[in-house]
Amino acid sequence: QVQLVESGGGLVQTGGSLRLSCAASGRSLSQYIIGWFRQAPGKEREFVAVISWTAGWRYYGDFVKGRATIFRDNAKNTVYLQMNSLKPEDTAVYYCAAKDDGTYRVPDEYDSWGQGTQVTVSS
Numbered sequence: 001q002v003q004l005v006e007s008g009g010g011l012v013q014t015g016g017s018l019r020l021s022c023a024a025s026g027r028s029l030s031q032y033i034i035g036w037f038r039q040a041p042g043k044e045r046e047f048v049a050v051i052s053w054t055a056g057w058r059y060y061g062d063f064v065k066g067r068a069t070i071f072r073d074n075a076k077n078t079v080y081l082q083m084n085s086l087k088p089e090d091t092a093v094y095y096c097a098a099k100d101d102g103t104y105r106v107p108d109e110y111d112s113w114g115q116g117t118q119v120t121v122s123s
Contacts, residue, residue, distance in 0.1 A: 002027040002112050004096050009117030012086055020081040020117060022096030029053050029072070033099050034079045036070065037107055038092035038119075048094070049081055050104040059104065063089075086121045093118050 008020040022034065036048040049060045049070040058070050069082040079096060094117050097110035 002029065002032065002098050004098060004112055004114035006094065006096050006114040006117040009094060009119045011120045011122060013122050014087060016086050016121070017082070017084045018086065018119060020083070020094055020096075020119070022079045022081075022114060024077045024079075024098070029077050029079065029098065030074070031100070033101060033104055034070075034072070035097050035099070035104055035110060036079075036081045036094060037097060038090075038094045039116075040092040043092075045095070045107045047105045047107075051079060083119075086119075088121045088123045091119060091121050 002024050003026045005023045008018060012018055030053050033050060033052050035050040037045045038048050039045040047061050048064055049068055051058045051070045051072060053072060060068055067085045072079050096114050098112040099110045
């Protein structure tokens with residue numbers, strides 16, 4: 001099973017940017033679908049973005065379209081989530097997760113999860 005570690009979160013002002021990283025160990029990410037999810041206090045975990053390592057397709061949650069880019073670095077076995085024009089409602093713990101194939105929006109279908117990284121956007 002692949003191990004995932006997120007980093008890059010922090011405190012940023014409204015309108016700012018952050019680049020989150022999801023570094024993998026144990027196995028290559030080349031066989032996985034990698035998703036980013038977020039969870040705010042008192043809310044359910046929600047889909048942010050996903051990338052298929054082999055096919056290269058990418059999809060985004062409606063609330064981040066035009067503000068986020070998901071991309072990969074093969075050499076570093078890492079997936080990134082670049083987020084721009086951040087809003088206070090983007091405040092949450094952001095998680096990356098991996099699964100073999102199939103649908104990508106449902107958190108319960110993912111097999112491996114990182115520990116999360118906190119993103120806080122001040123108004």
